[in-house]
Amino acid sequence: MALDPNLATQLKAYLDNLREPIELVASLDESPKSAELDELLVEIEGMSGQITRRVAEGSDLDQRVPSFAITRVSDPAVSVRFAGIPMGHEFTSLVLALLQVGGHPSKASQDLIDQVQGLSGDHHFETFFSLSCQNCPDVVQALNLMSVLNPGITHTAIDGAVFPTEAEQRGVLAVPTVFHNGETFGSGRMELAEIVGKVDELSGGDSAARAAEELSAREPYDVLVVGGGPAGASAAIYAARKGIRTGLVAERFGGQVLDTMSIENLISVPHTEGPKLAADLERHVTEYDVEMVRSQAAAGLSAGDDGLTTVDLANGASLSGKTVILATGARWRTMGVPGEEDYRNKGVTFCPHCDGPLFKGKRIAVIGGGNSGVEAAIDLAGIVGHVTLIEFMDDMRADAVLQRKLRSLPNVEVRLGTKTTEVIGDGGKVTGLAIEPRDGGEGEQLDLEGVFVQIGLLPNTEWLGDALELSERGEIVIDGVGRTSLPGVFAAGDCTVEPYKQIVTALGAGSTASLSAFDHLIRTSAPDEESAIAATKAADGPLEAGDQIDVPDSVGASA
Incomplete structure (x- = not known):
């Protein structure tokens, strides 16, 4: 070669x-x-x-x-x-x-x-x-x-x-x-x-215990970013450029971008691949004075009386910040049927590009009729023996051009108005899928060896509990500048109610949240008006007639 x-x-x-x-x-x-x-x-x-x-x-x-x-x-x-x-x-x-x-x-x-x-x-x-x-x-x-x-x-x-x-x-x-x-x-x-x-x-x-102890001993950050995807990277860069102490904690840098094979709508970049973009984002972040905490998942959020917000980590450590930006992104949505978790990575998978070659010549199903599902079915049809695409609704939501391409393939079958009820296996691997008509009727079993789930995303917000306001879908509720319901806490990207889950919108949202956090720091760290006046007069020179100062009660009046 x-x-x-x-x-x-x-x-x-x-x-x-x-x-x-x-x-x-x-x-x-x-x-x-x-x-x-x-x-x-x-x-x-x-x-x-x-x-x-x-x-x-x-x-x-x-x-x-x-x-x-x-x-x-x-x-x-x-x-x-x-x-x-x-x-x-x-x-x-x-x-x-x-x-x-x-x-x-x-x-x-x-x-x-x-x-x-x-x-x-x-x-x-x-x-x-x-x-x-x-x-x-x-x-x-x-x-x-x-x-x-x-x-x-x-x-x-x-x-x-x-x-x-x-x-x-x-x-x-x-x-x-x-x-x-x-x-x-x-x-x-x-x-x-x-x-x-x-x-x-x-x-x-005991390296995990030592690492947790070291992290917990760190001083509070001015801005602590949680998440390493496009929104988190953008937020960290904008904060660090202000010259304030910035930390970024992420379970994996790049987030969902790492699972994206081809990116053609990032303005000014005609084509790139997810892993390359993630590497470029990380390289850009490391050019600034950002303290990176890698391979750590957030597990809890709480606000203290001292004006600090604390982020608890899954390893037992905790980090705090004067402001916190949540950019934890989203993950693949699962079907939630029996057998799905049992056979995850044993036939149930979420990445057609990664795992497709392992199913060469085999029968597989793709769950989901949106763009991602139809694109996956088209790609897999060139590798596997047969593809059954299963869509819950009566129509596919994918672009018309993709639907035409899909239906032109000889080894693809489309099942509309169909729901999956169980992933079936032999204890070691997937052997079939139980399905039935969505509106009722007799079910059947498809004999196959792989299931590719492509039904959208879920926000990574379960760890927040009731610490701040979430939507019915579990997304963090924010206003137009990234503020959440918890003072000093901001959010950006796919974990929020932002309707368009795109890389370019996440980049912009991260910068907006960071600028809002900086504005919050300025406003909350500024001295109150009377203290500012007193400090100014002290700097201007000795007291003059009519000036007033506050004398603590503990100071005696014996003079």
């Missing part, structure tokens, strides 16, 4: 940063995929004098073919392995692995690096990914880095499309799926800090 010339030029420039020799050890056979991989490795070898390549034989031959290891020549324990050909979204993972095994330092915080190096025990990780998955690279790159930093950690990244039999045997029906020492470790996007904390907990460490 020859690299695109532009891609090859970029990779060659990156490889100039190698500090130590590395070896590419390929496990190959006579298959076309092995030939593609070997062509790629030969091309990479020719880009730097620091790189050598050899074909594994005998005991060096890996059980997965084709695959290859990237190994530091001076210390063979520093190594990462890819099973398959890491192109597509995983090409960046390949580049970083080459650089990090070759001694180029990571951009991770020193605190996190110290935590990884301090992990005890032996930890063998395997991550199943797909080349079309935009969530997978973060997990692959985090675990690759951990294996470079700690000799007790190994990692193999496996393309589920190249090794479908193994993926099926191990029950992999969503990516990324991570195994730790042979047991399921987690599924879905995970950041480095989250993985490190979980491994530390498995090893009996």
